[in-house]
Amino acid sequence: MSASKKPVYLDYAAATPTDPRVIKAMVDCLSIEGTFANPHAKDHVYGWEAAEAVETARAQVAELIGVSPLEIIFTSGATESNNLAIFGLAKGLAQKGDRRRHIITASIEHKAVLEACAELEKEGYRVTYLQPLKDGTVDVNLLQEHFDDDVFLVSIAQANSVLGSVTDIHALSSFCIQRGAFFHTDTAQSAGYVTTDFAHSDVSMASLTSEKVCGPKGVGALYIKRSANVPLAACIFGGGQERGLRGGTVATHEVVGMGKAFEILCHEGPSDARRMNELRERLIAGLAPLPGIIFNGSKQHHVPGILSVSFTRIDGRKLLPSLRDVACSTGSACASSDLKPSYILTGIGLDDEVARASLRLSLGRFTTAGEIDRAIADISRAVMQLQK
Numbered sequence: 001m002s003a004s005k006k007p008v009y010l011d012y013a014a015a016t017p018t019d020p021r022v023i024k025a026m027v028d029c030l031s032i033e034g035t036f037a038n039p040h041a042k043d044h045v046y047g048w049e050a051a052e053a054v055e056t057a058r059a060q061v062a063e064l065i066g067v068s069p070l071e072i073i074f075t076s077g078a079t080e081s082n083n084l085a086i087f088g089l090a091k092g093l094a095q096k097g098d099r100r101r102h103i104i105t106a107s108i109e110h111k112a113v114l115e116a117c118a119e120l121e122k123e124g125y126r127v128t129y130l131q132p133l134k135d136g137t138v139d140v141n142l143l144q145e146h147f148d149d150d151v152f153l154v155s156i157a158q159a160n161s162v163l164g165s166v167t168d169i170h171a172l173s174s175f176c177i178q179r180g181a182f183f184h185t186d187t188a189q190s191a192g193y194v195t196t197d198f199a200h201s202d203v204s205m206a207s208l209t210s211e212k213v214c215g216p217k218g219v220g221a222l223y224i225k226r227s228a229n230v231p232l233a234a235c236i237f238g239g240g241q242e243r244g245l246r247g248g249t250v251a252t253h254e255v256v257g258m259g260k261a262f263e264i265l266c267h268e269g270p271s272d273a274r275r276m277n278e279l280r281e282r283l284i285a286g287l288a289p290l291p292g293i294i295f296n297g298s299k300q301h302h303v304p305g306i307l308s309v310s311f312t313r314i315d316g317r318k319l320l321p322s323l324r325d326v327a328c329s330t331g332s333a334c335a336s337s338d339l340k341p342s343y344i345l346t347g348i349g350l351d352d353e354v355a356r357a358s359l360r361l362s363l364g365r366f367t368t369a370g371e372i373d374r375a376i377a378d379i380s381r382a383v384m385q386l387q388k
């Protein structure tokens with residue numbers, strides 16, 4: 001299908017097209033003329049050049065979030081980063097004889113956090129799942145209410161993957177540090193678009209991914225604050241790469257792609273965000289006249305690229321199949337084969353019927369105003385037909 005015949009792509013929160021500048025940087029790592037070698041090969045110039053490319057990428061990732069490159073560990077994505085943060089800390093503390101066994105997270109976290117916590121529950125850990133506010137943010141007062149001396153980790157995402165709502169992680173992390181617990185945040189949906197100056201925050205660890213910001217899939221990073229002395233234990237063993245925390249040859253082309261994507265974001269993130277916010281407003285204005293429409297999530301605190309909408313009085317199962325000119329999702333891509341309503345939407349209080357009749361519309365760097373207008377026309381047609 002030629003690009004002009006394809007539906008408008010509004011699923012940037014699942015994956016983004018790779019920026020051509022990123023593709024070029026990645027391709028340069030693959031050939032005999034480029035930095036193709038094993039970056040851990042210490043015995044020749046090919047290895048040294050590949051290692052230099054990896055360290056440049058590490059510095060680019062670090063710069064976006066205002067930290068030192070020494071605080072960045074490359075992983076395969078935010079899923080692995082979340083797992084390393086949660087399992088690695090539980091294991092590291094247990095090895096040190098720390099007896100605390102309580103984790104606090106939110107019921108609307110990404111599955112990569114929820115499933116990792118559920119695994120620890122099987123091993124005897126206790127997990128509290130905080131109920132978010134109706135706007136999809138997590139309130140520090142609620143955290144205080146559930147906090148006790150057994151808590152060693154609080155993990156709350158900066159931005160929710162379905163609603164786009166942004167939680168004040170700095171209020172949450174300050175509270176945790178005062179009480180002697182570590183604070184982890186998943187910034188897969190927010191890094192680069194929301195202020196993430198982690199050097200001046202109490203965030204102990206942050207998960208990052210490249211696929212949401214026009215970088216390649218299959219690569220991410222974990223920020224680990226040095227001054228927080230996080231006793232993280234490895235979860236993947238091998239050649240001792242990534243400061244012994246993640247064995248395996250670092251995929252030079254992947255991390256170089258992530259580094260380039262983050263470098264671009266460092267310079268263009270603010271202007272991208274402004275443009276995306278304008279397009280998001282255009283989408284809201286175009287859809288607002290539809291009868292029974294509900295805009296989910298926070299009106300003030302949201303990422304620029306995500307809009308969650310629900311509709312009353314329609315059969316939600318028919319909504320996505322009725323769209324002819326829009327490619328979007330009902331919730332996170334990981335759950336989209338599932339007919340159950342999104343746990344995130346029911347988690348903020350929507351009933352099952354309305355939650356099923358929902359769309360996550362997410363836009364990004366390459367979305368145009370013309371595409372937004374096409375999406376408005378198609379969604380309006382489909383909803384009005386289903387409401388008849």
Ligand SMILES: Cc1ncc(COP(=O)(O)O)c(C=O)c1O
Pocket residue numbers: 013014076077078079080110112157159160161186187188189209210211218219220332333
């Ligand atoms: C908030 C959040 N965390 C984690 C992930 C998983 O990221 P990755 O595909 O890089 O493992 C996603 C992807 O949808 C996400 O939105």
